[in-house]
Structure formats: C-alpha cells, structure tokens
Amino acid sequence: MKKKLTKRILKILFISASIASLWFVPWILVKAWILPLPNTVQEQVDEAIGHGFDGMIVYVDEAGKPPAFYTGGWKNRENKIPADPKSLFKIASISKLYVAVSIAKLVNDKRLSLDETLADYFPELVGSIENAEKITLKLMVQHRSGIPNFTSNPKFWENEQENGKKALDFALDLPASFEPDEGYEYSNTNYLLLRKIIKKVVGYSHQQYIKEEILIPLGLKNTFFSLNEVNIDDVMSGYYVGIDADLKTNENGMLATAEDVGIFLRALNDGSVLDEGEQEIYASIYVYEHGGLVPGYQSLAEYHKDIDTVVVQFINTTDFNGYEWNLSEIVINRIVKIMRNEKVD
Numbered sequence: 001m002k003k004k005l006t007k008r009i010l011k012i013l014f015i016s017a018s019i020a021s022l023w024f025v026p027w028i029l030v031k032a033w034i035l036p037l038p039n040t041v042q043e044q045v046d047e048a049i050g051h052g053f054d055g056m057i058v059y060v061d062e063a064g065k066p067p068a069f070y071t072g073g074w075k076n077r078e079n080k081i082p083a084d085p086k087s088l089f090k091i092a093s094i095s096k097l098y099v100a101v102s103i104a105k106l107v108n109d110k111r112l113s114l115d116e117t118l119a120d121y122f123p124e125l126v127g128s129i130e131n132a133e134k135i136t137l138k139l140m141v142q143h144r145s146g147i148p149n150f151t152s153n154p155k156f157w158e159n160e161q162e163n164g165k166k167a168l169d170f171a172l173d174l175p176a177s178f179e180p181d182e183g184y185e186y187s188n189t190n191y192l193l194l195r196k197i198i199k200k201v202v203g204y205s206h207q208q209y210i211k212e213e214i215l216i217p218l219g220l221k222n223t224f225f226s227l228n229e230v231n232i233d234d235v236m237s238g239y240y241v242g243i244d245a246d247l248k249t250n251e252n253g254m255l256a257t258a259e260d261v262g263i264f265l266r267a268l269n270d271g272s273v274l275d276e277g278e279q280e281i282y283a284s285i286y287v288y289e290h291g292g293l294v295p296g297y298q299s300l301a302e303y304h305k306d307i308d309t310v311v312v313q314f315i316n317t318t319d320f321n322g323y324e325w326n327l328s329e330i331v332i333n334r335i336v337k338i339m340r341n342e343k344v345d
Contacts, residue, residue, distance in 0.1 A: 026323050028052065032330045041335055045072040048315075048331045053324070054239045055083040055316045058335065059258035061266055063308035067259065074316075076237045078246065087236040088222065088255040089314045092292030094301050095254040096191050098210050098264070100141055101273060102198055104282035105213055108275070111201050114138035114285065118145075121197050130176040137197070139180050140190040141285045146176040149187035160295075161250055167192055218267055223256040230255060238296020241319035247296035258312045261301050265289065266310050269303040293318065298325055300332050307343050311335060 032051055038044045045056055055073035062068070069085035106112040118125060118140070119132040126132045129147055139145040150156055150170040156163050163170065171189040178185070198206040207225040215223050224230050227249070235255065238247040267273035269288050292299040300313045313332045318324050 029323065029326055029330065032327055032334075037334060037337055037341070039338070041068070041338055042070050042072075044331065044335050044338060045070045048327075049073040051327060051331075053315050053317045053327075055236060057083055057085050057087065057089065057236070057258045057312075057314040059085070059262045059310075059312040060335075060339065061262050061310040062339065067262065069258070074237070076246070077239065078237075083236070085259075086222075086234075086257055088224070088230055088234045088257060089236050089299065089316075090238065090252045090292075090294055090297040091254050091256050091261060091299050091301075092252060092294045092297060093188070094261060094290045094292040094299055097268060097286070097288075097290050097301075098214055098254075099191055099194055099198070099206065100286040101214060101268065101278075101282060102206065102209055103137065103141055103194060104274060104278045104285065106198065106201060107281050108277040112137060112197070114141075114281075118193065121200055122193075125172075128172040130174075131180050134180045136180070137194070138285055140194055142184075143186050143190055144181050144184055145187065145190055146178045146180055146183065146185070147171060147187050147189045147193070148174045148177055149185065150189045150192070164251065214264070214273060218263060218273060220256075220260045220263060222260045223254070223264075225254055227251055227255070236297075236314070236316050238294075238316045238318075240295050241317065241324065250295065252294040252297070258314055261299075262310045262312045265301050265303055265312065269305075269310070293325060298328055300328060302332065302336070304336055304339070307336075307339055309336075309339055311339070 028051055035047065038047060041058060041060060045058055048056055049072040053073055054077050055075055056071065058070040060068045071083035071085050073083050075081045075083045075087055103112065107114055114137050116137055117133055118129065118135045131146060135145045135147065148171045150167045153170040156167070156170045168189065177183065195206040198209055202209050227235070232248065235248050240247060264273065271279050274282055289302045296316060296318055298315050298318050302311050304311070311332060313328065313335070315328050
C-alpha cells in the first residue's frame with residue numbers, strides 16, 4: 001500500500017510539474033507542436049505562416065525526384081511581394097560547413113595540419129587568447145577550443161555592423177571558457193580564425209578558395225559572400241520581432257538560394273564535394289548539416305539518410321528570446337515527418 005501511495009504521489013507531482021512548466025512555454029510553440037500533421041509540405045508552410053512568420057522558403061530534394069520548392073508569406077512585407085523560392089538569403093552559420101570542407105581539403109593537400117596550433121599561425125595572439133599554444137585547428141573546427149564567442153560579448157551588439165569589421169577584438173583578453181578539449185561551446189570566433197588561417201595558407205581570401213574548390217565544381221552560381229556582390233532586390237527581406245525596419249541591407253556574410261544550399265548539402269553528404277582522402281578527414285572533424293541565425297534571418301539545412309532527403313528551410317523572422325528559432329525547429333521536424341509519411345504511403 002505504501003509503495004502504491006508513493007507511486008501515486010510521484011505521478012501527481014510529475015503531472016503537476018508538467019502542467020506548471022507549460023506556463024513558461026509560449027503557447028504558440030505548444031500549438032505548433034500538437035496540431036494535427038498536414039498531408040503536404042505546402043500545407044505545413046501555410047500553417048507556419050499562420051504562426052506569425054513573415055516569409056518562408058522550403059527546398060526539398062528527395063532522391064529520385066526533381067527538387068521541390070514551397071513558399072509562404074512575404075519576400076518583402078512592406079511592398080507585399082510574395083516569397084520567391086529563387087530569393088537570396090543570408091545563410092549565416094551554414095557557411096561553417098563550407099569552411100570545414102575547405103579545412104579538410106587543405107589538410108588532405110598537406111597545406112594544413114589538424115594538430116598545428118593557433119599560435120603556430122598567429123604567434124601574436126599568445127597572451128590575448130588563452131591557451132593559444134595548445135589550441136589545435138581540429139579543436140577550433142569542433143568548437144572544443146575554449147575560445148570565447150565574440151557574439152556573446154554584449155558590447156559587440158552595441159553597433160553590430162561596425163563592430164563586425166573588428167569582430168576578433170571582442171574575444172581577446174578574456175578568460176577561456178574551458179581548457180582545450182575539455183568542453184564544448186559553439187563559438188563564432190573559432191571560424192573567424194579558421195577563415196584567417198585559410199587566407200594565410202593559400203595567399204588569397206577564403207572566399208576565393210571556397211569559390212574555386214566548392215562553388216565552381218558544383219555549379220553553384222547563386223552563392224555569394226557579401227551584399228556587394230548581389231542585386232539587393234534579389235535578397236529576401238529580414239524582420240526582427242518588435243522592430244519595423246527591414247534588415248536586408250545589413251551585411252552578414254554569405255548569401256545563397258535555398259537550391260544552392262541544398263545542392264551543396266547533398267554533395268557534402270554523398271561525398272561528391274570531397275575526394276576519398278578528404279571525406280575521411282571531414283568525417284573526423286565536423287557535422288553534415290547546420291543551422292544559421294542572424295538578425296532577421298534563420299535557416300536550417302538538414303539531410304535525412306533514412307529517406308535520402310535534403311530539406312532546406314529559410315525563414316525571415318527572428319526574435320530576442322529565441323522562440324522563433326524553436327518554432328522553426330518544430331516546423332522543419334513536421335516537414336520531415338510529412339516526407340516520411342509519403343515514403344510509407
């Protein structure tokens with residue numbers, strides 16, 4: 001009897017705690033999660049727009065079928081221009097995949113070593129970045145260096161556009177987050193430094209290296225590195241909850257169409273962007289899918305082996321609390337479920 005009573009009490013406490021926790025979760029997330037799953041991807045996109053996203057592009061590359069495009073909402077909210085699947089989008093940290101591929105190629109060519117340290121390339125950073133003599137390239141690629149993330153420094157966001165030109169300064173002379181290889185912390189500083197190392201080794205910009213070694217071989221003509229390279233009218237507008245301004249003209253690095261990102265991700269996962277030696281190196285250092293987030297733009301690029309399908313999702317709405325990011329993850333998970341259901345049918 002005592003055991004049964006204890007179990008009953010624990011069950012009541014668990015249910016109470018679960019109900020109480022819902023008060024701390026925005027109801028839009030709960031709603032998006034529990035709604036019946038639509039039958040089609042387009043219905044899911046339309047539903048997502050109903051949750052409050054301004055605009056959305058989804059690219060689906062299912063093996064054996066032509067790629068499919070789905071859109072909803074606005075490319076430009078002010079001018080009421082509908083979302084266009086061919087729009088350029090700021091892909092933010094998805095760009096790390098291109099950098100990691102570059103590192104794998106340079107290591108395979110014996111132009112870099114994963115065991116070399118940050119101090120080997122930039123001895124001037126010894127003392128400014130703690131453990132520079134012990135932080136290897138591999139640890140930087142894997143976010144296991146302990147180097148502080150410059151975008152976590154509140155001062156960086158006081159003037160993000162101007163401070164982006166001297167981003168490394170916002171990670172210098174700070175204590176390490178942890179000893180090298182003793183933890184994990186996603187840090188944009190790692191990839192800022194890796195891009196600088198690529199430039200130092202090849203003798204020209206990392207952008208040109210990526211273009212020559214990745215974009216041109218894959219025929220990716222709609223991937224760019226700066227707003228300066230594109231027609232601004234081709235770029236999807238970006239919105240931040242609570243701010244009326246269109247963030248499209250902010251410089252945030254790489255831009256691409258959903259199709260170009262999807263082609264690249266397929267090539268990364270099937271190995272066609274890497275030769276045999278490079279594939280082995282890449283598999284030992286980094287991941288095969290990624291997300292990206294800058295003010296006004298959030299993106300997810302995923303490959304699902306069980307259904308041999310690439311899904312790229314672009315959404316041009318972000319917020320301070322990260323609820324929009326959580327919502328985007330719920331939406332893409334539901335899209336993948338729809339694709340799996342179609343496979344079963």
